[in-house]
Amino acid sequence: FVKLSIITPPDYIGKLMNLVQNEKRGTLVSTENAGHERVVMHFEVPLAEIIFDFFDRMKAVSRGYASMDYEFLEYRKSDLVKITIYVNKEPVDALSFVAHRDKAYTIARKLVDKLAELIPQHQFEIPIQAKAGGRFIARSTVKALRKDVLAKCYGGDVTRKMKLLEKQKEGKKKLREIGNVTIPQEAFLAMLRIGEEEE
Structure with missing residues (x-):
């Protein structure tokens, strides 16, 4: 944990307290008047909450x-999950x-949805999942590219159409088992931008 001091005009006290206490798991310790339309608020906040995007x-x-301004206070136990x-x-x-743990689902959901947007489509469905504490907590799917195998099959026999669709289904199943998915660079950058989108 760190001791965080914020110097601000009085107009922004409410918004800053909301940011620190509700979004960043901070606790207000004290406030003091710094003279000439300035207020100093002192908080205790987990370092992880201010290190990434707090300043912006x-x-x-x-x-x-x-x-x-902030200074190291002490180490404290926290309920974290990988x-x-x-x-x-x-x-x-x-x-x-x-x-x-309180934010795990929200962050995982945003990341999984963002990855589903950024990973290009393949010939097969790509499941994207987030796992925490031994169970999956969020899932999104990149839909498969669709090829119309019935395009050349005009009218005629229904069993022929069913056979073509079944063959396509088998092919996609094999592809899914051996298919490698390349993750674009933007996907890794998106992970860093997840906090910015909360605004």
Whole structure:
């Protein structure tokens, strides 16, 4: 945990307290008047909550008027959980991360949905899952590219059409088992941008 001090004009106290206490798991310790339309608020906040995107969020909320300083306070126990991302039923270590249990589902859901947008379609469905605490907590799917195998089959025999569809289904099943999914660079960058989209 760190001791976080924020100096701000009084107009932004409510928004900054909401940011620190509700979104960043902080607790207000004290406030003091710093003279000439300035207030200093002191919080205790987990370091992980301010290290990533807090400064940008604070500046956005206060329209650039607030400034901050922090110093290490002490180590405290926290209820953390490791979230592992699976793409096509294979774990992707580069996308795994640790989050507070209260926020695990929200972050996992956003990341899984973002990955589903960014990973290009293949000939087969690609499941994207987030696993925490031994169970899957979020899932999204990249839909398969669709080829109309019946395009050349005009009218005629229904069994022929069924045979073609069954053959396509078998082919896609084999592809899914051996298919490798390449994850684009944007997917890794999207993980870093997830916090920014909460605004």
